[in-house]
Amino acid sequence: MTAASRARALAGVGRLSDAEAEVRAGLARLPTDPELLALLAGLLRLQGRRAEALAAADAAVAAAPHLSGTHIERAECLLMIPSGTEESSETSPASTASPASGPSTAESDETRTAEALREAREAVRLDPAHPPAYRVLARVLSSRREFDQAREAARRALALDPHSVIDLLTLGEIERHAGRRGAARAAVGAALAEDPGNPDGRWLIALLDAERLRVRSSLRGLRELAADHPDKLDVTALTWPVRGLLGGFRRGLGVGVPLVVLLAGCALLWPSWELAARAAAATVTLVMIGFGLRVLVPAGLLPWRCLALLPVRTRRAVRAGWVAAGATVALLLGYGVTALALLPVLALVTLAVLLVTGRADRM
Template sequence: MSAAARARALADVGRLEQAEAAVRTGLTETPADAELLGLLAGLQRLQGHYPGALVSAEAAVAAAPDMAVLHIEYAECLLLVSRLDDALAAAHEAARLRPDAPEPHRSVARCLMSRRDLAGAREAAGRAVGIAPNSVPDLMALAEAEHLAGNRDAARAAAARALAEDPGDADGRWMMALLDAERMRVRDAMRGLRGLAADQPDRYGAPALTWPIRGLLAGLRRGLLAGVPFTAFLAVIGQWWPPAELLGRGAAVVMVFVTVGLAVRVLIPAGRLPWICLGLLPARRRRAVVAGLITAVTFLPFLSWYAAGARWQALAGSFAALIVLLAAGVAEGTNGDLPD
């Protein structure tokens, strides 16, 4: 068995370090072997050794500049070190070398998504799907591009096609859960996440299953960050124009009802599972989420107090709570989206 074949066999069963050792052994005999250099880059990338992976990918491309697959690996490594322009150039070179293969076009799509060129990403992913209509990775690249572009129906259609080919595909199932979550189909989203967590607990564990709680807090942070200063602005204007104070009190009422309504709509359908999984989060994140929940609850009496009497103390309390809520979000280290 060749060094490359042995390394691939080891990588297929998750033994990445041993696979890398097999590649390095092969490179001692043929140090300019482009296939082995490309494999080394991929193995280093998968293990998180990004600078070393980039060096290996550069060497592989230099050894065999006409191999499209090496340019794809080079593009992946460049993306990981945020060299987006260089990554796109490498992906385009792969597509030039193999325009009839889907993988280079998928690589172009990934690079364009990183650059937020979503129209170009959709076009490139669509080209890959046109070449390989039943390819799950290409369909999922198209689904991701459509989702980032805000085309949820198109994203769902592409993910559904991928799942029709491979019902167990984790990326497709995650995309469906994400789309359900965004459309507030909380029960459906949690059902999908429970299945993913059962199959891949390391990737879709407690952080993903606590999405209803964390997502609710993320939504409140965004809403209150706009609503509380706006209410304060109306309160200031109300010193000279009394109707503005009434508008501010009305805004406080709206925030109270929206907060309660959103909590009911998200947390009740989610059931007990997110609360159970909250205790499984890392300690720092768990404390941040709990602090956010407590602070979110304190908003309600402050806003209600202001709505009832237009007291400046209530506004001051609301601003203090907002600062704590934002700080808890920073400490949590996420924006509450699915998954981590």
């Protein structure tokens, strides 16, 4: 058995560190072996060691530019590198980017995905009958939001291997990101027909249920997945109804509160506007409450219990966010009932707190 085959066997049972050690031992004997270099890049990528993974992929391409597999691995490594950042200087969720950082980040992201696209196309050119080449091309195109071309690449992979679970799931991901949830569900369903227990397929179904606010079905799927594959799913994913709903409140109240403040200000100058301001406050309140009940009632207590499993900083941010959201809704309701002009101004303050907590809780 070769070092590469031993490493793949170890990686297959989740022993990534042991697999990496096996590959490095093989590279000590054959330092320019392209198979071992590409395998090392993949193992480092799976461990989240982005810069090291790309360096190994660069070495693999340099050692064997004629092999499709080396370009596939380099494209995969480029896809997972954070936009505009190095591994050692990733921005924390709570950090604040300067206004000038936006264009450079977008430019870096474009450069990175363009390079990944060149690698993926080179992989296809070198081996046009190799499904993984089309698969990585599809993923790169999807990351660039070129969904029609991504869909076509995924279908080319499936034409070569119609029963490939990973290619069906890739197509499902593309359709989900393109907003075609029905097509995504069909692709994932076909994958699960081939492999009913596939954790990635079950995860995608739970995501699709969540996006359609099928809360009970999504949580049931995630709970079963966590029980069957505890190594594949962080149970904090079960907090999504609580945290996702809080994100919805930030968006809804971020629009509703300024509108009410504007109308309330107009009402101070022109009293005839008061009815419109109070009606807007009542409408925003009812929409937020209705949306909350639509998610929280079917979710039950499970998401709240799982909050205790979150990191302390995140847990505090979620709790503070809920207090701020509740206070904001209560203040809007109070204004709708009493027309007291101070209440919308206070709602702006609590809204600011709600928005700030969102920076500490990135799902």
